[in-house]
Amino acid sequence: MVDKSFLRSGHTPTLFSAFLYFDLSFMVWVLLGPLGVAIAKTFHLDPAQKGLMVAIPVLSGAVLRLVAGVAVDHFGPKKTGLVGQLIVLAGLLTAWRLGVHSYSQVLALGVLLGVAGASFAVALPLASRWYPPEYQGLALGIAGAGNSGTALAALFAPGLAQAFGWTNVIGLAALPLAVAFLVFLVFAKDAPNRPAPKRLAEYLDVLKVRDAWWLMGLYGVTFGGFVGLSSSLTIYFNSEYALPAVTAGFFTSACVFAGSFIRPVGGALADRLGGVRTLTVVYGLAALGLAAVSFHPASAWAALALMMFSMMALGAGNGAVFQLAPQRFAKEIGVVTGLVGMTGGAGGFYLASSLGWAKQVTGSYQAGLLVFAGLAVAALLGLTGVKARWRRTWPELAGAAAGGLRL
Numbered sequence: 001m002v003d004k005s006f007l008r009s010g011h012t013p014t015l016f017s018a019f020l021y022f023d024l025s026f027m028v029w030v031l032l033g034p035l036g037v038a039i040a041k042t043f044h045l046d047p048a049q050k051g052l053m054v055a056i057p058v059l060s061g062a063v064l065r066l067v068a069g070v071a072v073d074h075f076g077p078k079k080t081g082l083v084g085q086l087i088v089l090a091g092l093l094t095a096w097r098l099g100v101h102s103y104s105q106v107l108a109l110g111v112l113l114g115v116a117g118a119s120f121a122v123a124l125p126l127a128s129r130w131y132p133p134e135y136q137g138l139a140l141g142i143a144g145a146g147n148s149g150t151a152l153a154a155l156f157a158p159g160l161a162q163a164f165g166w167t168n169v170i171g172l173a174a175l176p177l178a179v180a181f182l183v184f185l186v187f188a189k190d191a192p193n194r195p196a197p198k199r200l201a202e203y204l205d206v207l208k209v210r211d212a213w214w215l216m217g218l219y220g221v222t223f224g225g226f227v228g229l230s231s232s233l234t235i236y237f238n239s240e241y242a243l244p245a246v247t248a249g250f251f252t253s254a255c256v257f258a259g260s261f262i263r264p265v266g267g268a269l270a271d272r273l274g275g276v277r278t279l280t281v282v283y284g285l286a287a288l289g290l291a292a293v294s295f296h297p298a299s300a301w302a303a304l305a306l307m308m309f310s311m312m313a314l315g316a317g318n319g320a321v322f323q324l325a326p327q328r329f330a331k332e333i334g335v336v337t338g339l340v341g342m343t344g345g346a347g348g349f350y351l352a353s354s355l356g357w358a359k360q361v362t363g364s365y366q367a368g369l370l371v372f373a374g375l376a377v378a379a380l381l382g383l384t385g386v387k388a389r390w391r392r393t394w395p396e397l398a399g400a401a402a403g404g405l406r407l
Contacts, residue, residue: 011130017188018123018143021081024180025119026149028088028173029057032110033150033231034157034252037238037245038166043103047239051356053103054231055349056110061117062345068121069338076190077126081119085181088116089174096171109170117345121338128326128333129191134271140326141267141319148260150230154252158234158245206332206339214386215325215336216343218279221379222317224347225286225372229311230256231352236365241300251304259311266316270323274407276387278320283380285313287373294369318344324407328394347375 032039033054040050071080091112100106127143160169206212233255237248270278289310297303321340329336351372358368391407 011189011191013187014130014189014191015127015139015142017184018127019145020180021085021184021188022119022123022143022147023145023149023152024176025085025088025116025123026147027152028092028149028177029061029113029117029119030054030150030227030231031113031153031157031170031173032057032106034154034234034249035161035166035169036235037158037248038161039106040235042166043106045103046360048356048360049103050235051232051353051359053106053110054235055228055352055356056107057113057117058227058231058345058352059349060111060114061120062114062342062349064114064118065121065341065345066335066338068118069125069335069341072122072125072338073332073335076194077122077129078184078188078190081122081126081184081188082181084115084118084122085177085184088112089177089181091115092170092174092177096167096174100167100170118341120341120344124322124337124341125333126188126190128337129193138264138268138271140322141264145260145263147226147230147263147315147318148257150227151253151256151260154230154234154249154256156249158249162246204335206329206336211328211390212336212339214382215321215328215340218379218383219318219321219340220343220347221283221372221375222279222286222314222321223341223344224349224351225290225314225376226259226311226318227345227348228351228355228372229307229314230259231348232355233307236355237300237303239359240296240365241303243300251300251307254304255307255311258308259315262312262315263319266319267323268319269316270320275320275324275327276383276390276407278323279317279383280380282313282317282320283376283383286310286317287376287380289313290369290373290376294366294373296364296366327407328390328397 036050036054039053045053068080068084095109100109123143124140127139131139157169160172233252234245234248237243237251238245243251266278289306293303293306293310297306325336325340326333351368354371355365355368359365394407
């Protein structure tokens with residue numbers, strides 16, 4: 001999958017720096033989910049409050065991705081990434097030092113953690129601009145595998161909270177982030193072909209293009225499903241199967257690792273077969289998996305298998321969407337990444353909050369899971385309707401680069 005021609009075509013230190021920055025930022029972004037069982041016990045939260053608690057960082061990150069995307073195109077991804085990391089580090093250390101004493105302060109911390117979630121709109125353009133069209137899926141799949149940071153949070157945060165208290169985990173999270181900051185500072189490099197800065201209003205002209213809205217909607221399902229489940233699964237396994245918080249975290253990390261590390265595979269398949277063909281398959285698989293798990297499998301192990309299946313489909317879809325985006329919007333990839341990432345985060349906010357609401361109102365997560373499975377079907381139908389136009393018009397828009405397009 002990774003050969004010498006790929007390594008020669010771009011800048012490996014930047015690709016690694018983008019991955020590490022993205023990975024550890026995502027670890028922090030979803031931190032409230034793995035800590036959710038302990039936080040809920042401290043503040044006596046009901047299911048709806050727990051759902052909102054894990055959804056707030058996702059929504060904040062969604063909004064801030066647009067800001068980060070514009071900043072990337074205007075100031076460059078390296079400067080934007082360095083500033084974002086400093087804000088998150090300062091926020092974590094302040095919260096740890098002063099303490100978190102109420103549910104409202106937990107929500108305020110969630111808003112701050114959204115800055116870490118905005119790393120998506122920095123890391124992907126940073127990597128993308130170094131690689132030619134035929135390697136976009138693989139390069140962005142590798143950088144985007146930083147989604148696995150959500151698994152690190154699920155794997156370590158519940159155990160650390162049990163040993164040291166959940167407020168101290170907030171301070172401990174700053175340590176790996178500081179390492180990522182130094183690596184990013186030393187090794188990341190902006191690509192020489194960075195487009196010239198534009199006026200602010202010009203960046204949002206892309207919203208006048210229908211294809212941007214299609215990519216936003218498609219990613220709202222794939223990444224929305226991935227991050228919504230990543231934020232919610234520790235609470236889900238604890239609530240539905242009475243698993244201890246640490247065990248529920250292990251189950252969650254298995255699901256997230258599965259979805260994260262198949263993202264480069266999804267990108268590579270999209271490079272070879274086309275992003276449209278790859279997405280057509282993964283939307284169908286995701287819908288089947290989410291619908292099946294909604295019927296509450298009898299054992300936690302069966303639920304784990306179905307969740308892993310669904311997360312793998314969604315993870316592959318994340319890679320496929322970002323194989324398509326740079327082919328259509330190479331000159332606006334920063335702001336398009338921000339917009340597409342924003343809708344992905346919005347999808348995650350919807351799923352995480354709707355799961356909590358469904359549990360509160362009906363006593364089951366089924367309604368929330370089934371509705372999201374229906375959104376995957378809707379995305380599949382929409383893609384089927386638009387793919388012929390894309391294959392006809394995108395090569396014309398790409399001009400001389402049309403030979404490298406894989407739709």
